[in-house]
Amino acid sequence: MTDLAWINAAITSARPQAVGALLRYFRNLDTAEEAFQDACLRALRNWPANGPPRDPAAWLIMVGRNAGIDGARKRKRETELPDEDHISDTDDVETPLAERLDNADYRDDILRLLFVCCHAGLPNTQQIALALRIVSGLSVAQIASLFLVSDAAMEQRITRAKARIAADGAQFETPTAIERAERLAAVATMLYLVFTEGYAAANAREGETRAPLCEEAIRLTRLLLALFPSEAEIMGLLALMLLQHSRRTARFDANGAIVLLDDQDRTQWDHRAIGEGLALIDKAIRHRRPGPYQVQAAIAALHARAATPAETDWSEIALLYATLERLQPSPVVTLNRAVAVSKVDGPAAALALIEPLAKPLDSYFYFHGLKGMMLRDLGRDAEARAAFDRAISLAKSPAEAAHIRMHLDALASGKKSAPDLRAV
Amino acid sequence: MLYAILCYNTENTVFSWSKEQEQKVMDDLHAVQEKHLKAKKLGPTARLMPTTAATTLRKGDTPLVLDGPYAETREQLLGFYIFDAANLEEVLAFARELGAVNPGGAYEIRPLHAFYPGTLETA
Incomplete structure (x- = not known):
């Protein structure tokens, strides 16, 4: 070297x-x-x-x-x-x-640098690009290739973002405790955006291209936690990233297509990353200040702890989703709770939970997929078929469509043997 | 005589290594260890998780649990334990028991990334 x-x-x-x-x-x-x-x-x-x-x-x-x-x-x-x-x-x-x-200057310097990238007037993609340029020091060409856009387009995006920040000016006074907490929350959101930008890959090739985004987000979050060692939500955020990223090689099959969680080869999960994620959750729990990142990390941890899908602790996951619903209400969170509820209390309870979501989640693949399965389990085959048909039309990957087709085929042959569908 | 070799480095830099750099260092280290493993001279080795995963128990009448590594430089590293625990609470309970009979100082509790038992045979 x-x-x-x-x-x-x-x-x-x-x-x-x-x-x-x-x-x-x-x-x-x-x-x-x-x-x-x-x-x-x-x-x-x-x-x-x-x-x-x-x-x-x-x-x-x-x-x-x-x-x-x-x-x-x-x-x-x-x-x-x-x-x-x-x-x-x-x-x-x-x-x-x-x-x-x-001394504390050093902590506030790094937080300020991260915080200028989270300018509220900047769209998410500009915040991420700016952080990668300024904080991580990636070249414009490197960032452009991560986002699959031309160098010129990325150059323009970053120049615009910088101009916007220069026009508004940054805060250079030492922040108060409240300002520091607000900055920390904004920076955490931005770092998770960097991570999800890398994680949201549709196939193995894209996953490999974008993995550096996940790794950089993890590195910067680790740095942030070292500066603010008692922040339970930052522990939760780092744990969440590590647990999700631990599945990176199992998420794609030999042909590069997405593999759903239940079908993943769990021996391929990165158990070193899982171990670190679990250790961080243990630390966070001691603070008894639950937040959305901690709860999501705890859910990911329950999946990570299960050696096989059948060993998943669904009743605990259902409780955690109920907590997440209180902290951060959203139709998608309720839908995820319904998946857990279906495993614990059966299809009727889950269906009752998701029926009010028909409007907000009408164009969401997983809503129709889950609805179809619940209807099928209740013996309402015609309605199940309609829901599966709608899901197929909304599928974003061949793996998603293949799963639904399996359910439709099973319905046609009168069997209920197809495995369950769950988000990756 | 048995010796411990304690490894120090700048954590931020090590965690900024590329995958290739990391792999190269690990391969080189394993190559160096190989002959000593064969000669049964090398005992347990471990790689610690980053300090962000550490918790510190400051000993005293009411022991204090702090987030992060042990940062004071007044005390010196005098020994260490490897303990198999289901979670942080279990290892903290053990550390509290130890602290009750061995006053002063602190225990830094750091999960391990990797543990190799080695080939050393003790009488």
Whole structure:
């Protein structure tokens, strides 16, 4: 492995802290990014010769800040500052800076940097693109390929988003506790968007292309949790991402098509990621402050703990969906609760739960699929067939359509042997 | 004489490694360990989960459970246990029992990503 690969990893991991601190100094995103770029170029020259500094982030902040000031001074034809050789070798200079960075500023710098990307006026796709550009440091071309759009289109998207932020300005005062909590919630939502953007792949090829989005979301959420170690919802969010991402290789078959949860080869799940997710849920539960991410993670954990679909603890899942319904009411959450209720209390109870959802979920594949199964189980075959027909017309993948066709075939031959359908 | 080798590194950087970098390091480490495993000189090795998965029990009359790793630098690492528990509460209960008879300091409770028993034979 080359020096360059290690330097890149060190720069990537230092980036949120360094750009965050430079943004605080210069109060301008473009200047902060330019100063950081400058510091990175100097690091590539300096580190292989002098060895990497003990604290790469502190080095990059110091050199970046000097470069930024230097740039401004050059424009004013003033004297230059000492070069970075004097910074990297002398522990004396580095140590107090590193200590200064160790305080709360550092936490708020990273949170601010993430928070500027969650500007409420920006559409989700722009928020995600901006975070990947500014916080993660991906190139425009890399982001464009993740989103399957042209470089020019992505360049334009990011430029627009930056202009919007520059026009409104960021908050540079140290946030109050309430502001900090609000920023944290907004950032959590944005990070989950990054994750779901990667997770929502229709086939294996797309899944592989977009997996870096999931991995980056996990990395940034881990960073956020390290900064705010007692935030139960951030523990829940990280657990949720890890548990979902643990199924990445089992989610697609040899032909690249989506495999539904019940049909997945559970030995292919990433048990290391599952272990970390479960450990985080254990920690979160101790706080007794349930939130939507924790509850969703707990549901994912119950699926992850079951060695076979038959061993799934459906009554616990039904309770958790009821909690989620209270915290975050939505027709889709109720539909998911109905799936669990059907396993525990039978089809009549589940059907009663989903009948009021007919209007809001009329164009939702899973609604008609579940309705069809409940009607079939109650012996109302003609109505079941109609619901399955509607589901097939709404199927978004061959796997979804194949499942419904299996149910229709079973109905035609008078059997009830087809396995259940559940969201991936 | 038995020795423990304690591994330190910058966590943020290690978790920014690409899959290829990670795999390369793991393969190289296993290659180094191979001959010592064959010679039955290498005992249990473990890879810890990130510090975000850690919980700390600060010992005292009323032990305090804190989120995150043990961050103080005044105390020194003096030993460790490997314990099989169904969940955090069970391992915390064990740590509390230990703490009751061994006052002072703290226990950092960190789940393991991987555990290899090794080939060391003890008398």
